[in-house]
Amino acid sequence: MSGASAAPAAGFSLPIQVVEGGGFTAWLAEDHSVPVVSLAWSWPGGAALDPEGQEGCARLAAALMTEGAGDLSAADFADALQDEAIGLGFSADRDTFEGSLRALKPALPEAVRLARLAMTAPRFEEEAVSRLRARAIAGARQALEGPRGRASRAFWAAGFPGHPAGRPAGGTEESLARLTVEQMRAALARHLHQGQGEAGLLIAASGAITATELAALLPQLLGALPPGRSEPPPPLPDFARFGTQVVPVAAPQSAILFGQPGLPVRDADWEAAQVLLRILSGGGFTARLTRSIREERGLTYGIGAGLDPILGQGVLVGSCSTANARVGELLTVLRAEWRRMAEDGPTAAEMEEAIAFMTGSQPLQFTDSRRIAATLLAMRRNGRPLDWLARRPERLAAISRDHAAKLAGRLLQPGALSVTVAGQPEGL
Numbered sequence: 001m002s003g004a005s006a007a008p009a010a011g012f013s014l015p016i017q018v019v020e021g022g023g024f025t026a027w028l029a030e031d032h033s034v035p036v037v038s039l040a041w042s043w044p045g046g047a048a049l050d051p052e053g054q055e056g057c058a059r060l061a062a063a064l065m066t067e068g069a070g071d072l073s074a075a076d077f078a079d080a081l082q083d084e085a086i087g088l089g090f091s092a093d094r095d096t097f098e099g100s101l102r103a104l105k106p107a108l109p110e111a112v113r114l115a116r117l118a119m120t121a122p123r124f125e126e127e128a129v130s131r132l133r134a135r136a137i138a139g140a141r142q143a144l145e146g147p148r149g150r151a152s153r154a155f156w157a158a159g160f161p162g163h164p165a166g167r168p169a170g171g172t173e174e175s176l177a178r179l180t181v182e183q184m185r186a187a188l189a190r191h192l193h194q195g196q197g198e199a200g201l202l203i204a205a206s207g208a209i210t211a212t213e214l215a216a217l218l219p220q221l222l223g224a225l226p227p228g229r230s231e232p233p234p235p236l237p238d239f240a241r242f243g244t245q246v247v248p249v250a251a252p253q254s255a256i257l258f259g260q261p262g263l264p265v266r267d268a269d270w271e272a273a274q275v276l277l278r279i280l281s282g283g284g285f286t287a288r289l290t291r292s293i294r295e296e297r298g299l300t301y302g303i304g305a306g307l308d309p310i311l312g313q314g315v316l317v318g319s320c321s322t323a324n325a326r327v328g329e330l331l332t333v334l335r336a337e338w339r340r341m342a343e344d345g346p347t348a349a350e351m352e353e354a355i356a357f358m359t360g361s362q363p364l365q366f367t368d369s370r371r372i373a374a375t376l377l378a379m380r381r382n383g384r385p386l387d388w389l390a391r392r393p394e395r396l397a398a399i400s401r402d403h404a405a406k407l408a409g410r411l412l413q414p415g416a417l418s419v420t421v422a423g424q425p426e427g428l
Contacts, residue, residue, distance in 0.1 A: 021215025022215070022216075032207075036104055038369035043201055047094050048233035055171040077117075092169070136176050239261045256320050277305065282304055325427070351399070359397070
């Protein structure tokens with residue numbers, strides 16, 4: 001076990017320890033103010049490893065892991081979690097497969113036992129498979145009933161044609177209906193290995209647990225997994241510019257998704273881009289898009305955009321909705337504001353407000369052990385150093401207006417803005 005830690009900056013403290021035990025490495029934020037422990041761990045892949053035609057396989061398999069395991073039926077497993085107030089879950093996102101647990105300190109051994117059972121001996125009982133499959137199919141159908149779901153599917157399919165990122169992570173009605181238990185077990189086998197590192201298993205913990213206790217817990221939780229390393233997901237191609245596409249949907253309003261290529265997660269300007277996008281498309285009523293499109297013209301109730309990380313890349317994507325008759329007007333204003341920021345950059349006053357907010361609100365992200373563990377895991381996944389959080393205020397303060405203006409010219413591409421409209425839009 002090693003005890004390297006990041007030095008906290010004045011005004012914000014989240015010391016992070018690097019803990020090694022049983023051949024596993026985890027980041028720990030220790031805090032005994034509340035007797036709760038949270039762990040989060042992940043592997044790369046997720047839906048990106050679903051074979052074509054098996055969309056939704058990893059996500060459905062993950063959901064079934066807590067529906068009975070080992071000698072415990074689905075009902076017995078649920079009772080065991082409830083008896084000790086344990087939170088345990090597994091999920092598959094577009095590019096990750098994750099597990100997490102949260103328990104009171106006295107219940108931690110039982111939480112670890114149940115998590116290990118779920119990872120090594122899931123039962124895939126017929127009743128549970130049928131029940132969760134039906135729920136997933138209903139969700140897939142519901143996503144296509146409204147304009148927003150139709151727009152989202154079309155947007156990503158056009159942006160990443162032929163790549164898993166362009167397919168729905170939760171699957172389609174057709175793919176979910178065809179999935180077999182053998183295929184779902186294969187999805188787990190693609191992910192659940194002991195191999196660690198940036199391209200393998202990552203672990204984070206937070207709460208009332210010491211480094212020594214965590215070092216002993218890690219092999220108990222993960223030591224029964226098979227050796228080896230997860231299959232790497234396919235690299236993400238460049239976002240394909242597709243102009244404007246319309247998905248006909250009979251509805252009084254149109255849902256709009258717009259986007260363009262963004263920045264890699266490890267780009268040196270990632271945080272500067274967050275400041276810039278808060279000014280342009282986030283930050284509540286102070287954002288330019290909200291002010292111009294909602295406040296001044298009443299074209300939408302809400303609009304926002306940001307960098308969406310996928311497989312180490314960031315796609316700049318936003319969304320809104322408006323009456324069919326006003327779609328053309330809204331897109332005209334959107335493109336004008338995009339271009340104005342690209343050409344002129346933010347003002348000094350906008351920079352000051354955005355940086356002050358992002359600095360002052362940082363501690364609000366760490367209000368419970370579950371959120372802290374998830375943040376540490378994301379830091380590891382994105383290749384951040386131990387002192388990333390502690391030094392964030394000084395990095396934000398160092399971003400000048402001129403630097404942000406140059407970044408706006410590099411990042412924002414009015415001509416590359418791709419738009420999907422689902423509805424019966426007018427004015428296009």
